[in-house]
Amino acid sequence: MLLSTQTVIHEALHKLGFQDDMFELLKEPLRLLKVRFPVRMDDGSVKIFTGYRSQHNDSVGPTKGGVRFHPEVDENEVNALSIWMSLKCGITDLPFGGGKGGINCDPRSMSLRELERLSRGYVRAISQIVGPSKDIPAPDVYTNSQIMAWMMDEYSRLREFDSPAFITGKPIVLGGSQGRETATARGVAIIIEEAAKKKGIDLQGARVVIQGFGNAGSYLAKFMHDAGAKVIGVSDVYGAIADPNGLDIDYLIERRDSFGAFSKLFTNTITNKELLELDCDILVPAAIANQITVHNALDIKASIVVEAANGPTTIEATKLLTERGVFLVPDILSNAGGVTVSYFEWVQNNQGYYWTEEEVDQKLQKIMVDAFDNIYRVSKTYKVDMRLAAYMIGIRKLAEASTFRGWI
Known part of the structure; x- marks a missing residue:
């Protein structure tokens, strides 16, 4: 997964005229945190879980990305997924870099109480590198609004102030956005x-x-x-x-x-x-x-x-x-609606003013259509498939921001 992603990124940067030093910067995340933490199970035993948080690149702003609970979560997966999140944010022109996290576990075999203790333990373990202006988690595979609520509550306890903008995908009553679930x-x-x-x-x-x-x-x-x-x-x-x-x-x-x-x-x-x-x-x-x-x-x-x-x-x-x-539309474009409305939720949390579902849908429609049109135009201009065109648009913003910052 990571190798194939790097291959397309290299080709995209080459098409855009960037040198290999930019590829060396962007081919892997800037930081990866691996944590091991204990969780008390319902039978009284203690199980040690392994979790990760990958932050690809924060040159354009804080990193943003989901947390998945899955038995196949590993370093390679979260690294690749954090890069994809960077590309999605670039495609939709959001002020984020990509992040991704996960815990190696099987939530289908766990009770609600065990899932709550797991969620809170993970937040305690990664709390030093996440936050509303650092890295904003969200739901992903086998996680949902309830898990986001537990994580937000734990983070707020650690920081000793209410922090709804720490995480997105929350229940509406806790600062979630209309339209986020769909x-x-x-x-x-x-x-x-x-x-x-x-x-x-x-x-x-x-x-x-x-x-x-x-x-x-x-x-x-x-x-x-x-x-x-x-x-x-x-x-x-x-x-x-x-x-x-x-x-x-x-x-x-x-x-x-x-x-x-x-x-x-x-x-x-x-x-x-x-x-x-x-x-x-x-x-x-x-x-x-x-x-x-x-x-x-x-x-x-x-x-x-x-x-x-x-x-x-x-x-x-x-x-x-x-x-x-066959007309293939790549994942980093077609499933970018989730991070887009997560961005809307983060904005609403920060300003304390909340939009209607109609407003959210209208804003999402414009961003997704504009992103599709841009990628389709690049695809035709450069005579490349939609995936490479999407990577070219997605990676350009990071490359330009990294250049202006003087990193390259």
Whole structure:
């Protein structure tokens, strides 16, 4: 994951005319904190957890990025994800560098009390390098507004003053923003609409396949269904279901569990591989990384692939899809709605004035459409794919800020 990201960054900087010393600065985070901390489990035992906080580059402002609870969290992952956050902030012109954190754990096997102690322990461990003007965490994989609330409360206790701007993705009553919970999915929906226009596809009746049914995938399925598209396939971690006539999205949302799983309710499931290869107009990988590779890229039948997950398509697969005329919109653009509305939340917390959901959606619409148009224009001007064009725009802001600061 990190190596492939560095490869594209190097190519983007070269296209922009920057020398290798800039690549050496930006190819890895400026700092990475690894922490180990104890958590008292419900059975009375003490378990030691390992957590991370990566801060890629703070030349344009404080770093910003989510915290994920997942058994596969490691240094390589959080480093790569913090770089992607920098690129997303550059694409959307936000005053942040990228950050990312995580704890190596399986939250699905933990009680609410254990999750609360885990969340508070993590904040205590990283408290010296985070804060409203240093590094602002947010929700990510298997974390939510409740976990953000616990983290904010712990940070406020440590600092001995109320600090809502320390973290975003909070409940509304604790300073959260309207529209934050659906922000990532709404951003993807906006990008799908723009991509469909470029390909001449009418969303009304368009066949959509979504891999993943967590926060982003489920809300996106609802948005697509409400827009008149036919969501013909969706999946969770255990399997997938498909119907060429369209699925009952409201039923699936109502019956899924807290981790987005629903497939165990059905007997006629298909595999995730089969889901990706369904005949459709728009394919949205919204689950995990490395789902479209050289092994299945030639079997993808969609005209448009919009990456809602982080890193679902490999570099090699991107080239194969582009050569076949598939319009691929990269993750650092299409799922940037989350960090954009997190920025809105941070602004509202700092000024103590809160916007309506309509205002949030309107501002998000403008930022996402402008970002799409800029990347599409660079793609055509430089004759490169959308991923490289996105990296060029995303990395330029960091490179220019680092130059003005005299770092290079």
